[in-house]
Amino acid sequence: MKRLKLKIQLYCGNEIAMGPGKADLLDAIDREGSISGAARAMDMSYRRAWLLVDAMNRCWREPLVQTSPGSAKGGGARLTALGIAVLHHYRALQERLQGSSECAAYLALAEALLADPKASRKGDRT
Numbered sequence: 019m020k021r022l023k024l025k026i027q028l029y030c031g032n033e034i035a036m037g038p039g040k041a042d043l044l045d046a047i048d049r050e051g052s053i054s055g056a057a058r059a060m061d062m063s064y065r066r067a068w069l070l071v072d073a074m075n076r077c078w079r080e081p082l083v084q085t086s087p088g089s090a091k092g093g094g095a096r097l098t099a100l101g102i103a104v105l106h107h108y109r110a111l112q113e114r115l116q117g118s119s120e121c122a123a124y125l126a127l128a129e130a131l132l133a134d135p136k137a138s139r140k141g142d143r144t
Contacts, residue, residue: 022128024115026108035077036108043070044097044105047083052094071095078104 027037046056057067075081082101086093097105118124
C-alpha cells in the first residue's frame with residue numbers, strides 16, 4: 019500500500035505558528051536546554067532556529083520558549099508551560115491523524131496515487 023504523508027500546519031495570519039519542523043525544534047530545545055544546542059542537534063543554523071522560535075513566540079498568546087542570557091552560570095532556553103502544552107497537543111493531533119490512515123478518504127487517495135510519477139511529457143509534440 020502506498021503511504022500518504024499528512025502534515026499539520028497551524029497558521030497565525032500568514033505565519034506558520036506550528037508545524038512538524040517547529041515541533042521538532044521545540045523537542046530539541048527541551049532536550050538540549052538551548053536554542054544553539056537544538057540548532058546543532060538538528061543541523062540548522064542558530065539564526066534559522068532563532069527566527070523559528072521568534073515566529074512561534076509571536077503567534078501564541080504567550081511565548082512558547084523562554085530564553086535566559088548566557089553568563090557564568092550559563093544561559094539557555096526552556097519551554098514555557100504553554101510551550102509544553104502546545105507541543106503536547108500538536109503531537110497528539112499528529113498521532114490522531116496518523117491513526118486515521120484506515121478511513122475511506124485516505125484509502126481512496128492511496129488507491130488513486132501512483133507509486134512513482136509518470137515520465138515527463140514536456141517537449142512531447144504529439
